[in-house]
Amino acid sequence: MASDATPAAIRIERAIGADIARYLDALAALRITVFREYPYLYDGSLAYERDYLASYAGSPASVVVVACDGDRVVGASTALPLTLHSDEVVPPLARAGFDPGAVYYFGESVLEPAYRGRGLGSRFFEERERRARELGFAIATFCAVERPADHPRRPPGYQPPGALWRRHGFERRPDIVGTFAWRDVGDAEETAKPMVFWIKPLG
Numbered sequence: 608m609a610s611d612a613t614p615a616a617i618r619i620e621r622a623i624g625a626d627i628a629r630y631l632d633a634l635a636a637l638r639i640t641v642f643r644e645y646p647y648l649y650d651g652s653l654a655y656e657r658d659y660l661a662s663y664a665g666s667p668a669s670v671v672v673v674a675c676d677g678d679r680v681v682g683a684s685t686a687l688p689l690t691l692h693s694d695e696v697v698p699p700l701a702r703a704g705f706d707p708g709a710v711y712y713f714g715e716s717v718l719e720p721a722y723r724g725r726g727l728g729s730r731f732f733e734e735r736e737r738r739a740r741e742l743g744f745a746i747a748t749f750c751a752v753e754r755p756a757d758h759p760r761r762p763p764g765y766q767p768p769g770a771l772w773r774r775h776g777f778e779r780r781p782d783i784v785g786t787f788a789w790r791d792v793g794d795a796e797e798t799a800k801p802m803v804f805w806i807k808p809l810g
Contacts, residue, residue, distance in 0.1 A: 617722070618675045619730055621738070624667035631660050633680035634671065634717070641717040645762055646754045648791040663714075666691050668742055672734040674718065674727050682718035684731035686711060686738060689748070696750060699785040699804060705746060711739035711809075713749035728768075732775040736809070745809055747777075750785055750802035777805040 622630055635656035642649035663669040663685055674682035689697060689710035697707050716731045739747050751768075754761065769779065783804040788797045 616676060617681070617725070617727065619727075619734065620673045620675060621734055622671045622673060623738075624669060625664055627660075627664040627669065627671045630671055630673055630680060630683065631657055631664065634660055634673075634683045634685075637680065637683060637717040637719070638715060641719070642715075643792055645760055645765060646752050646758075646767075647789075648760060650790045650792045650794070660685075662691065663687055670735060670738040672731050674722065674730075676722070681722050682716070682727055682731070684716040684735060685714035686735040687714065688712065688742075688744070695785050695787055695802075699750075699783050700748065703780070703783045705748075709745040711735075711742065711744035711747050713747060728771055729775070732771075736775075736807075740809055747807045747809055748804055749777075750804045752787070752800050753803050754800075772805055775807070777807045780804045780806050 632653075635653050638656050638660075639649075639651045639653065642651065663671060666687055669687035669691070670685070672684045673680055689700065689707050689712040692712050692714070696712060700710060701707055713732075713735050716728060718727055736747055772779075781803055783806070785802045785804070786799045787802050788799045790797045
């Protein structure tokens with residue numbers, strides 16, 4: 608059984624605001640690699656990723672939690688105030704009655720396959736929640752893509768990460784759904800995907 612304790616060889620760092628800039632290239636590369644896997648199947652580019660991630664470095668209220676093995680970044684997790692994220696994530700929560708200004712948005716968590724199952728995912732949640740509480744936010748949220756159960760690219764034995772998310776106090780809200788568009792690996796055009804929100808009160 609995997610331990611929830613972070614392995615001694617792995618160093619966890621927390622970068623805030625402008626300090627995030629030094630991790631942008633490593634985080635962009637990780638996003639491209641990890642999100643090519645199911646369920647995202649994301650066909651991205653380094654230029655787009657770096658531009659997207661620059662918004663985190665531009666805000667003193669953002670955080671990137673980084674896992675390093677020696678000098679190499681092997682995983683990272685991001686968060687920032689909801690109102691500083693892209694337009695796709697604000698309207699679904701506002702329509703559901705949430706004050707966007709009270710919400711801290713957990714972005715991506717990406718981790719190389721060899722480092723999974725060691726408790727690093729839990730550390731990513733804990734450190735982002737700690738930052739949200741430091742800043743006085745009342746709600747933490749993120750959204751995750753939902754693919755059909757019979758999706759042709761679903762790997763045999765695939766287990767969704769919902770159990771981890773529930774263990775950290777997040778509730779799936781199928782009534783709150785956004786839409787993101789990207790190009791799947793092997794496709795010629797972008798297509799819209801449903802993104803279901805998970806919510807946790809921080810009070």
